[in-house]
Amino acid sequence: MLKHIxxxxxxxxxxxxxxxxxxxxxxxxxxxxxxxxxxxxVTAFFKTGEAKVELLEATSPESAIAKFIEKRGEGIHHxxxxxxxxxxxxxxxxxxxxTLLNKEPKRGADNKLVCFIHPKSANGVLVELCQEI
Numbered sequence: 001m002l003k004h005i006x007x008x009x010x011x012x013x014x015x016x017x018x019x020x021x022x023x024x025x026x027x028x029x030x031x032x033x034x035x036x037x038x039x040x041x042v043t044a045f046f047k048t049g050e051a052k053v054e055l056l057e058a059t060s061p062e063s064a065i066a067k068f069i070e071k072r073g074e075g076i077h078h079x080x081x082x083x084x085x086x087x088x089x090x091x092x093x094x095x096x097x098x099t100l101l102n103k104e105p106k107r108g109a110d111n112k113l114v115c116f117i118h119p120k121s122a123n124g125v126l127v128e129l130c131q132e133i
Contacts, residue, residue: 001051001089004088007052007110011065011077015057019044022053030055034109036060036093036131041065054080054109078116086113093117105131116120 015033021048023029030044040063046053056077058066064068068077083089086105094100099118108114108130117127 002083002129004082006080006082006112006128007054009054009056009078009080009128010075011068012055012057012074015042015044015053016054018055022046025031026053028129032110036109036116038106039065039108040062041109043046052110078126078128080114080121080130083129083131086115086131090115093129098122101103105121105129107133 008023010018019030022044026046026048028046030046032045034045035042037059040058040060041056042059043057044055046055056065058065058069065077065099090100090105099121101116102119105113105115108128111133112130114131114133115129117129119126
């Protein structure tokens with residue numbers, strides 16, 4: 001079961017300037033900057049109430065974020081939901097007909113195991129499942 005929105009991921013061209021903008025917008029500083037080498041991104045996280053905002057900057061032109069920005073420009077990239085048991089939730093969603101982008105959860109940013117659902121099976125929205133490690 002999807003517990004709640006864990007974070008909203010926003011693709012940005014320049015993390016430094018986006019951090020400044022979101023600090024002004026949200027009224028709080030980011031609490032973490034983290035590189036996720038496996039995804040070729042560097043991320044910054046902001047806590048806003050129960051949810052978080054994750055800014056993502058590509059570290060390689062081959063990354064999914066770089067390709068997203070090239071195709072669509074900066075903006076909302078994904079919505080992430082927290083789950084208690086990511087493997088059980090992956091199985092449930094696959095049984096419901098959703099297409100998963102990975103067969104096994106992988107290590108993501110902010111101490112999470114993650115899995116993505118293909119946007120074509122979720123009305124054009126990239127959905128991330130995440131479980132605290």
